[in-house]
Amino acid sequence: LVPAVEAWAQNKPLPQVVKKNGKAALMVDGAPYLILGAQANNSSNYVAQLPKVWPAIKDIQANTLEIPVAWEQIEPKEGQFDFAYVDELVKQARQNHVRLVLLWFGTWKNTSPNYTPDWVKLDNKRFPRITKKDGTMSYCLSPMERTTLEADKKAFVALMTHLKKIDGDQHTVIMIQPQNESGTYGSVRDYSPKAEKVFNGPVPQALLKKKGISKGGTWSVVFGKHADEYFHAWHIASYINEIAAAGRAVYDLPMYVNAALREPLIEVGPETYSSGGPTHNVIDIYQAAAPAIDIIAPDIYKRDSANYEAVLSLYSKFENPLFVPETGSDTEFARYIFSVFGRGGIGFSPFGIDYTGYTNYPLGGKDMSPEGLKPFREKYALFAPMMRDWAKIAYENPVWGVSEADDRKPQTIDLGGKWKLDVLYGEWQFGLTEWTWMGKVDPVPGREKPNGGVVVAQLSEDEFLVTGVHARLNFGLGPKTKGKNLIFRSVEQGHFENGQWVVDFVWNGDQTDYGLNLTGQPAVLKVKLATY
Numbered sequence: 001l002v003p004a005v006e007a008w009a010q011n012k013p014l015p016q017v018v019k020k021n022g023k024a025a026l027m028v029d030g031a032p033y034l035i036l037g038a039q040a041n042n043s044s045n046y047v048a049q050l051p052k053v054w055p056a057i058k059d060i061q062a063n064t065l066e067i068p069v070a071w072e073q074i075e076p077k078e079g080q081f082d083f084a085y086v087d088e089l090v091k092q093a094r095q096n097h098v099r100l101v102l103l104w105f106g107t108w109k110n111t112s113p114n115y116t117p118d119w120v121k122l123d124n125k126r127f128p129r130i131t132k133k134d135g136t137m138s139y140c141l142s143p144m145e146r147t148t149l150e151a152d153k154k155a156f157v158a159l160m161t162h163l164k165k166i167d168g169d170q171h172t173v174i175m176i177q178p179q180n181e182s183g184t185y186g187s188v189r190d191y192s193p194k195a196e197k198v199f200n201g202p203v204p205q206a207l208l209k210k211k212g213i214s215k216g217g218t219w220s221v222v223f224g225k226h227a228d229e230y231f232h233a234w235h236i237a238s239y240i241n242e243i244a245a246a247g248r249a250v251y252d253l254p255m256y257v258n259a260a261l262r263e264p265l266i267e268v269g270p271e272t273y274s275s276g277g278p279t280h281n282v283i284d285i286y287q288a289a290a291p292a293i294d295i296i297a298p299d300i301y302k303r304d305s306a307n308y309e310a311v312l313s314l315y316s317k318f319e320n321p322l323f324v325p326e327t328g329s330d331t332e333f334a335r336y337i338f339s340v341f342g343r344g345g346i347g348f349s350p351f352g353i354d355y356t357g358y359t360n361y362p363l364g365g366k367d368m369s370p371e372g373l374k375p376f377r378e379k380y381a382l383f384a385p386m387m388r389d390w391a392k393i394a395y396e397n398p399v400w401g402v403s404e405a406d407d408r409k410p411q412t413i414d415l416g417g418k419w420k421l422d423v424l425y426g427e428w429q430f431g432l433t434e435w436t437w438m439g440k441v442d443p444v445p446g447r448e449k450p451n452g453g454v455v456v457a458q459l460s461e462d463e464f465l466v467t468g469v470h471a472r473l474n475f476g477l478g479p480k481t482k483g484k485n486l487i488f489r490s491v492e493q494g495h496f497e498n499g500q501w502v503v504d505f506v507w508n509g510d511q512t513d514y515g516l517n518l519t520g521q522p523a524v525l526k527v528k529l530a531t532y
């Protein structure tokens with residue numbers, strides 16, 4: 001007999017993405033859930049690889065594994081399905097007390113058809129590839145082809161039907177990613193005669209409405225120089241939507257799509273990235289074309305803080321729930337979890353987390369070992385014991401978060417006008433005071449690269465929950481408390497038990513007089529502020 005993922009998991013409502021007051025939550029078994037994720041490498045989707053996956057998931061302290069299910073492996077011969085891997089994966093996930101996000105590698109995997117069965121990827125006649133502008137053939141399957149869509153849909157529906165059968169009562173699998181980094185490199189859209197005909201037809205009403213455009217027309221007339229890309233995005237999003245909707249009709253799990261990014265800070269043309277994929281400039285098009293998709297998610301491999309924060313801002317627009325399903329596995333990426341959760345994000349997941357011996361350096365890190373995973377483990381350790389509590393608080397309360405920027409300078413968070421919070425990065429214990437940005441001392445061991453960050457939630461007007469690492473927190477007065485003096489009513493370190501705050505001990509004296517010092521030791525604080 002296979003144990004349930006969590007003791008309370010049976011006969012609860014299906015996982016669902018909910019939204020309220022501009023905030024979002026991923027509900028799992030009826031309550032908000034925080035994805036402390038880890039994505040396995042691409043070729044770890046076989047039973048033989050799983051023994052090398054679970055130890056890394058344990059070492060990083062993830063609660064959710066993102067892992068592929070490939071079309072080629074479940075339908076190697078047309079119409080004949082094989083779910084042996086899926087069955088074993090779900091069984092082992094339960095044994096390891098880890099939830100699953102399944103990645104459907106179908107028509108598009110990093111835009112290519114490599115994960116489609118050979119009866120698809122070798123049959124250009126039945127499953128045509130995109131025609132480039134110069135008339136030559138692209139590697140990429142066309143979103144304009146019904147036959148391809150129907151074939152992918154049939155396999156995906158079979159997968160969802162099977163998941164319902166084996167997991168419908170337990171929700172080990174909590175979310176699905178249909179396709180992976182869709183779009184096309186090297187051709188802005190399909191220029192086949194079939195596509196040309198549609199391109200010279202009218203822009204669909206739903207898109208005009210979403211864009212707030214009243215006067216319709218052909219794609220070129222309505223969208224000018226963006227017409228080719230928008231056309232491609234619309235058709236890829238519609239294609240994915242039809243497959244996702246068919247899957248949800250049998251088993252209604254939340255679904256998201258992931259993006260290979262467009263440059264967030266500079267203007268670049270679609271010939272430089274995966275045109276038609278869910279890049280930040282077409283989030284609204286995806287939303288209009290793909291109502292069966294809950295989240296448009298960025299895969300962030302930009303290492304620098306300016307680009308990283310810019311991507312998070314762009315993917316928080318249009319009321320799009322924030323989820324980072326892939327990010328680099330290297331040290332400096334780990335701190336961005338505070339930026340993601342501080343913006344109300346529902347999950348965060350480094351990529352390539354397993355001990356199969358592969359790393360995607362320089363996108364991610366080189367050291368896939370327990371030591372290499374430490375920067376992530378250190379952060380997950382803060383959230384893991386309170387992941388349900390944080391997810392609920394972040395859904396219902398104001399939250400903020402910062403991560404140490406590349407310049408390593410202090411940052412200030414405005415906590416709603418009455419209070420503010422200055423965050424100084426470093427190790428701030430007596431005798432170990434680090435002021436790197438002023439060049440006063442060398443970084444202490446483990447601080448060679450930025451790794452600090454903080455999240456804050458407002459529990460009531462004068463009460464804040466905070467956690468973080470490698471930072472000194474100085475609370476201060478905001479404009480609304482000008483002229484007064486700040487004093488701590490109390491600073492409690494504690495934890496949550498069954499949703500209730502339990503105080504472990506109270507910080508005072510040296511622990512509060514010079515700022516609240518967060519180290520690499522997990523500490524969750526409830527800070528009560530007052531004035532006199």
Ligand code: N0T
Nearest residue numbers: 042110180181260299301302360363
């Ligand atoms: C990712 C991964 C995997 C700053 C790369 C990232 C994964 C896919 N693609 O290891 O293949 O399945 O989603 C593309 C990053 C583009 C370069 C960014 C430069």
